[in-house]
Amino acid sequence: MEKAIADVEAYKAGRSPYLRDNFYSDKVIEAKIVDALEYDVPLERIISRLSNDNQVRGFSIDEKTSYLTSIIKSSKEIQELLSE
Numbered sequence: 001m002e003k004a005i006a007d008v009e010a011y012k013a014g015r016s017p018y019l020r021d022n023f024y025s026d027k028v029i030e031a032k033i034v035d036a037l038e039y040d041v042p043l044e045r046i047i048s049r050l051s052n053d054n055q056v057r058g059f060s061i062d063e064k065t066s067y068l069t070s071i072i073k074s075s076k077e078i079q080e081l082l083s084e
Contacts, residue, residue: 023057029068030075037081043072 024032029050036046050056051064058064072078 022055024053024055026071029056029071030078033068033072033075033078034081037078043082047072 032050033046037043047065047068050068051061053064056064056067058067072082
């Protein structure tokens, strides 16, 4: 209940463009990407699939792709898997 109240207050205060924050955390997205890479799924396909997921932050596919790319670039674990 506290989470719902905090989401509404953040929305009303203009700190969040979303009324409810039902998005994956950065760690969850990183884990999804790592799992897919470990199964040899091409990175482009991973980004494409996650960009169409409504629980990834962003209004458009381009925003979601940009968000995913920033997570990929900042994750040491993902970078290690990509360099193998």
